[in-house]
Amino acid sequence: MDIKVLGPGCKKCGQTEEMIRSKASELSVDATVEKVTDTATIMEYGVMSTPAVAIDGKLVHSGGKPSERDIEGWLTQGA
Amino acid sequence: MFIVFEQLADLVAFRLLGLVEGTRLADAVHFFVEDVSKIFVLLVAVIFLVGLFRSVLTPERVRGYLSGRSRGATYGMAVGLGAVTPFCSCSSVPLFIGFLKSGVPMGATMAFLVASPMINEVAVVVLAGVVGWELALLYIATGLAVGMLGGWLTDRFHLERFVQDFVWQVRTGQSAESVPDTSLAGRVRFAWSEVRDIVGRIWIYVLIGIGIGAGLHGFVPQEVFAKYASADNLLAVPAAVLAGIPLYANATGVIPVVEALLGKGVPIGTALVLMMSVVALSLPEFIMLRQVITVRGLAAFAGFMATAFIAVGYLFNAIL
Numbered sequence: 001m002d003i004k005v006l007g008p009g010c011k012k013c014g015q016t017e018e019m020i021r022s023k024a025s026e027l028s029v030d031a032t033v034e035k036v037t038d039t040a041t042i043m044e045y046g047v048m049s050t051p052a053v054a055i056d057g058k059l060v061h062s063g064g065k066p067s068e069r070d071i072e073g074w075l076t077q078g079a
Numbered sequence: 080m081f082i083v084f085e086q087l088a089d090l091v092a093f094r095l096l097g098l099v100e101g102t103r104l105a106d107a108v109h110f111f112v113e114d115v116s117k118i119f120v121l122l123v124a125v126i127f128l129v130g131l132f133r134s135v136l137t138p139e140r141v142r143g144y145l146s147g148r149s150r151g152a153t154y155g156m157a158v159g160l161g162a163v164t165p166f167c168s169c170s171s172v173p174l175f176i177g178f179l180k181s182g183v184p185m186g187a188t189m190a191f192l193v194a195s196p197m198i199n200e201v202a203v204v205v206l207a208g209v210v211g212w213e214l215a216l217l218y219i220a221t222g223l224a225v226g227m228l229g230g231w232l233t234d235r236f237h238l239e240r241f242v243q244d245f246v247w248q249v250r251t252g253q254s255a256e257s258v259p260d261t262s263l264a265g266r267v268r269f270a271w272s273e274v275r276d277i278v279g280r281i282w283i284y285v286l287i288g289i290g291i292g293a294g295l296h297g298f299v300p301q302e303v304f305a306k307y308a309s310a311d312n313l314l315a316v317p318a319a320v321l322a323g324i325p326l327y328a329n330a331t332g333v334i335p336v337v338e339a340l341l342g343k344g345v346p347i348g349t350a351l352v353l354m355m356s357v358v359a360l361s362l363p364e365f366i367m368l369r370q371v372i373t374v375r376g377l378a379a380f381a382g383f384m385a386t387a388f389i390a391v392g393y394l395f396n397a398i399l
Contacts, residue, residue: 010169043249048138048177
């Protein structure tokens, strides 16, 4: 699956990316995690509060660091 | 209720460290211990409670309330909603674009952006706990009024001329709102994550602020402030406002400094506008907004706000 972390580069965005990466390897889910910092691209997802997360082009979360539980849900559902 | 923090400070400064009451060092240490314990207890309590009961006010909702209204109605709503809607200052740029693209006037957008860090439940409760609720109310009322004025001036002088062209061309997708977990366990989890998040982000500002406050309180004689910062010195208010622009701190971090200044007899107007300027006008924020507004536009907005703060400072110094 293709996971994008949307955020202009604040601390929480980096943490979100880190959390998803470690969760993915923990669950051995095959996922590419990419951080998107370009404002225009972030806006294309309709996001106003970051960090936000999009999976396979679909926005699943916005407005803060997601919880471990959320991340687990996304990773296992899509698999 | 707050006496316990004073007693704790007595215990640490006079008993544990054996400092003599009335000496400079003892005063500073006492101030530091009292403020650290009081402010951090208040911070954790307020953030946790607000996290539990947090209404689902997200910037997306606020945008919905604000778009398509007449300009006149938006200023008051924007500052009011800004005061109660949490958002991370790192989201300023997407928020700015998102508001403008959905038809929210630029004035209301700017009013929201300045009011949100300046007035929020955490700052208000800590301010009330440290310097009293009268000043906290005055701070809220002034912050709301200045935010509205800044928004109105933004529209009046058509600052949208200075918005970077790309903003109008960005394609914006439909936003999907995430649904919060409203079960009790979910709320508690959310509230704790908010505490960790916010305290983790601002503790350093708060400690530095308390350190400065303690230093001023203990080591700077009152005469120094009487000489340079009294209401008679007309330069004190503009100096306080201008000093606040390059300085940036979280609202909670400035409160101990304000407390120390007031204790040294600095007039209320000067102390309040210093706090507002430090919190509302910040260089890092402007550098971020530079992506979407030209330097001229930002300078004009900063000029409006600084002028308004200076006017408020003089007014309060004259009448209070």
